[in-house]
Amino acid sequence: MDKIPTQSKKEQELLEDLLSDIYHSHNRNLRDKVIEGKLISIDDDYSHADLLRMETQELDSFRADLDDNISKLSSKLVRLTLKQNGIKDDIAQNCQVVSAIIQAFSSKKSKGPLQSTFSVEPPLVSDKVAFNDWLLSHRALLRMEVGLPNSWRKKIWLGLAEEYFEEVGLDRKQLFPSLFNSTLTDDDKHLDYQIVKDLHRTANIGSTHDQQRLKRILLAYARYNPECGYCQGFNVIVALIMEVMETEWDTLQVFIFMLHAVLPPEYHSHNLEGIQTDLKVLADLMKTFTPKVNSHLINLRESSIRENGHEPPLASPYMMQWLLTAFGTFLPKKIVYRLWDGLLLDGNEILIRGILAIWKTKEEDLIAIESTDMFYQFMSRMVNSNNEDFICEKDFFKTIYSITAFPMKNLFSLRKKHRSGTLVQKSVPNSPIEKQGEIRKPKSSFSWWPSFGYAPVPRSTSFSTPLHSPDIDSGKDLEEKPKPKIWEQKRSKSTTSIKDERPSVNPRDLEKQEIDKLFKNFNNARKPKIGINFFSRPSSSPIQPIEKPSVFNHLYQRHQKLSVKAQQSSFNRTKFTELLSSSDTE
Amino acid sequence: MSYDYLFKIVLVGDCGVGKTQIRNRYTLDEFNPQSKSTIGVEFAFKTVNIDGNEVKGQIWDTSGEERYRAITSAYYRGSVGAVLVYDVTKPKTFEALENWASQLRQYADENIVVCVVGNKIDLPTREVSTAEAERFARGNGFFYMETSALDGTGVESAFRQVMKKIFEIVDSRQQARKKTVRAGSIGKTRSIKLTDADDVAEPSKFSSCCKQM
Numbered sequence: 001m002d003k004i005p006t007q008s009k010k011e012q013e014l015l016e017d018l019l020s021d022i023y024h025s026h027n028r029n030l031r032d033k034v035i036e037g038k039l040i041s042i043d044d045d046y047s048h049a050d051l052l053r054m055e056t057q058e059l060d061s062f063r064a065d066l067d068d069n070i071s072k073l074s075s076k077l078v079r080l081t082l083k084q085n086g087i088k089d090d091i092a093q094n095c096q097v098v099s100a101i102i103q104a105f106s107s108k109k110s111k112g113p114l115q116s117t118f119s120v121e122p123p124l125v126s127d128k129v130a131f132n133d134w135l136l137s138h139r140a141l142l143r144m145e146v147g148l149p150n151s152w153r154k155k156i157w158l159g160l161a162e163e164y165f166e167e168v169g170l171d172r173k174q175l176f177p178s179l180f181n182s183t184l185t186d187d188d189k190h191l192d193y194q195i196v197k198d199l200h201r202t203a204n205i206g207s208t209h210d211q212q213r214l215k216r217i218l219l220a221y222a223r224y225n226p227e228c229g230y231c232q233g234f235n236v237i238v239a240l241i242m243e244v245m246e247t248e249w250d251t252l253q254v255f256i257f258m259l260h261a262v263l264p265p266e267y268h269s270h271n272l273e274g275i276q277t278d279l280k281v282l283a284d285l286m287k288t289f290t291p292k293v294n295s296h297l298i299n300l301r302e303s304s305i306r307e308n309g310h311e312p313p314l315a316s317p318y319m320m321q322w323l324l325t326a327f328g329t330f331l332p333k334k335i336v337y338r339l340w341d342g343l344l345l346d347g348n349e350i351l352i353r354g355i356l357a358i359w360k361t362k363e364e365d366l367i368a369i370e371s372t373d374m375f376y377q378f379m380s381r382m383v384n385s386n387n388e389d390f391i392c393e394k395d396f397f398k399t400i401y402s403i404t405a406f407p408m409k410n411l412f413s414l415r416k417k418h419r420s421g422t423l424v425q426k427s428v429p430n431s432p433i434e435k436q437g438e439i440r441k442p443k444s445s446f447s448w449w450p451s452f453g454y455a456p457v458p459r460s461t462s463f464s465t466p467l468h469s470p471d472i473d474s475g476k477d478l479e480e481k482p483k484p485k486i487w488e489q490k491r492s493k494s495t496t497s498i499k500d501e502r503p504s505v506n507p508r509d510l511e512k513q514e515i516d517k518l519f520k521n522f523n524n525a526r527k528p529k530i531g532i533n534f535f536s537r538p539s540s541s542p543i544q545p546i547e548k549p550s551v552f553n554h555l556y557q558r559h560q561k562l563s564v565k566a567q568q569s570s571f572n573r574t575k576f577t578e579l580l581s582s583s584d585t586e
Numbered sequence: 587m588s589y590d591y592l593f594k595i596v597l598v599g600d601c602g603v604g605k606t607q608i609r610n611r612y613t614l615d616e617f618n619p620q621s622k623s624t625i626g627v628e629f630a631f632k633t634v635n636i637d638g639n640e641v642k643g644q645i646w647d648t649s650g651e652e653r654y655r656a657i658t659s660a661y662y663r664g665s666v667g668a669v670l671v672y673d674v675t676k677p678k679t680f681e682a683l684e685n686w687a688s689q690l691r692q693y694a695d696e697n698i699v700v701c702v703v704g705n706k707i708d709l710p711t712r713e714v715s716t717a718e719a720e721r722f723a724r725g726n727g728f729f730y731m732e733t734s735a736l737d738g739t740g741v742e743s744a745f746r747q748v749m750k751k752i753f754e755i756v757d758s759r760q761q762a763r764k765k766t767v768r769a770g771s772i773g774k775t776r777s778i779k780l781t782d783a784d785d786v787a788e789p790s791k792f793s794s795c796c797k798q799m
Binding site: 194197198201202203231232233235236268269270271272275276279308309310311312316317318320321324325329373376377379380383 | 592594601602621622623625626627628629630631642644649651653654655656657658660661663664695
């Protein structure tokens with residue numbers, strides 16, 4: 001039974017090889033045709049003079065050759081087109097299967113939460129239902145033991161970035177050529193000096209050719225966002241994106257998407273305020289999620305302070321590095337890419353989860369450490385090893401997705417709390433943002449991307465009852481939840497029968513069952529408990545009422561310079577957030 | 587590995603002056619042209635023998651990137667030594683020393699031992715003279731050394747000089763207080779700027795080193 005298909009497959013392969021040989025040699029024959037001692041290639045354009053010099057007979061035979069070649073190539077084209085159609089059909093069928101599986105395990109009620117067919121590339125974000133289904137499906141697949149297939153990465157990253165540019169109304173064809181302009185202005189020269197210093201000191205960038213590409217992209221970004229310019233660490237991130245995306249344009253698009261849409265604001269600008277905030281947030285979260293490691297590190301630090309008078313928080317230097325490059329300098333490339341899939345699809349809380357997961361998975365080693373010095377040595381070994389033995393990919397991702405439900409509770413409120421604290425220490429003189437006084441206003445939304453994803457469009461039947469399931473995972477609530485205004489509105493609209501906030505059936509239990517089934521089906525392995533609530537509505541939505549556009553638009557000036565249409569210059573995070581959140585409230 | 591003393595030493599200076607190369611030359615005796623730019627802080631360790639004592643240097647190799655300073659300057663505190671590096675072929679990095687010194691004054695302990703290091707002396711394109719650099723160092727109460735991380739010149743002795751100087755300070759204080767202070771806490775007389783509540787609560791204020799029992 002098995003032999004027949006393999007044999008026919010082999011035959012087909014042989015046939016194809018043979019055909020390609022014939023075509024190839026045929027082309028070569030033509031290419032080698034010598035006219036009056038001059039070797040001309042089939043690819044070259046014939047000059048009028050060349051043809052005039054040929055004898056009639058020669059021309060005839062040449063024409064016959066060309067005709068022959070054209071007909072062969074035509075039939076090849078037909079064959080390939082048919083083959084392509086076949087492949088397209090296969091892909092469509094496979095997508096149907098994936099949709100069906102996701103559908104089957106997502107809900108028993110009605111048609112389930114997915115209304116559109118699965119696809120690798122994201123559908124247009126303007127089609128909210130389809131886009132949201134796409135996000136949910138991919139998030140579900142991310143949580144499987146192996147993550148998303150590597151071959152999807154380029155399509156997904158670029159797809160998301162392109163949607164972002166579409167949504168913010170930025171005409172890349174008009175803007176990008178000026179960003180990649182090779183003439184350096186006086187401003188550029190200073191940037192160039194900074195960038196060049198890091199080019200040869202970037203991992204994965206070996207050849208001079210790659211260094212030049214990296215330089216052009218970094219310079220293009222600095223021109224795109226002169227407010228931020230170049231920050232060490234960009235080189236690491238861009239080099240890693242470049243390896244996936246290949247072209248400079250696409251790399252820049254994905255990088256901009258990552259910085260402007262996914263990472264919290266000011267991660268790399270203004271004294272790294274975003275990172276300073278997140279370091280404080282992490283110190284709080286470690287108390288909740290990695291209590292053993294946290295208290296051990298605090299004890300070590302305290303005893304060192306008793307002896308020596310001072311010791312900085314032990315984990316901070318490492319977490320700073322991890323946040324600055326989104327783990328690019330620390331984890332093996334394979335793990336970094338997988339983590340970034342999650343980062344772009346699930347939002348920036350993946351970085352926070354990643355850090356907590358490192359402390360958690362290394363808990364045993366860490367609590368055995370007896371002094372601060374031993375801690376630094378242990379961490380140095382871990383950082384320098386960069387090998388997969390130190391971080392177990394499976395455990396790492398399992399912890400990331402199972403440490404707490406999505407979206408992480410309190411992350412928003414903790415960021416808000418610590419951000420205002422960080423702002424006091426600001427010391428960037430003469431920054432336009434500071435002059436305008438805008439920076440002192442806390443940003444209204446720190447992570448619109450996950451907030452969009454976790455606020456799916458209302459559906460009539462699936463999970464219609466529990467829009468809000470309060471505080472299920474733990475009583476360790478550090479802060480009051482942000483009040484999700486949008487959800488309140490929605491609930492009053494769609495669930496008139498529900499009076500109590502607490503649903504009669506816990507939706508998480510339902511989801512968990514379903515997810516367990518999904519995993520069983522996909523992995524045929526142990527019953528995993530990872531991948532909680534990817535179809536869920538949030539327990540607390542990070543969406544907050546948006547402040548009207550008092551936010552400084554750092555692209556505005558650039559746009560004027562580049563004389564892009566005025567309406568396009570309205571690009572900013574707030575506008576996009578508004579767009580998205582308004583789409584949810586409809 | 588056991589040691590008698592642990593000294594925290596910070597490496598500071600502009601981007602690309604060779605801090606990480608100096609650190610690698612000192613702790614690993616290697617020069618790696620492929621070395622990557624330092625993001626944040628990296629750590630290295632080396633134990634040496636000074637007057638019969640095992641002294642461990644815990645080296646905090648910080649990034650020169652300006653915008654990191656808001657975070658990394660907090661790591662200067664508690665260090666007893668600093669190696670302030672500039673590139674002898676780039677006057678700009680020498681001019682920046684003033685700024686780095688004031689950062690150290692602001693964030694590190696006031697009695698920190700500082701060694702100014704002019705690196706890359708193997709290059710023929712030198713632009714900052716020894717006399718000029720020595721003048722700067724003397725004026726600030728630092729001492730001055732010249733190194734080449736590439737061929738190793740001066741690296742070992744720069745660190746040794748810093749460690750020895752720290753050791754002398756610690757040792758003299760220890761001798762003076764031998765009978766009154768419990769082993770392990772030294773130099774109570776040393777005045778340290780206190781900014782943290784943690785520190786105020788703690789009576790033993792010498793913030794620099796510890797003697798292990």
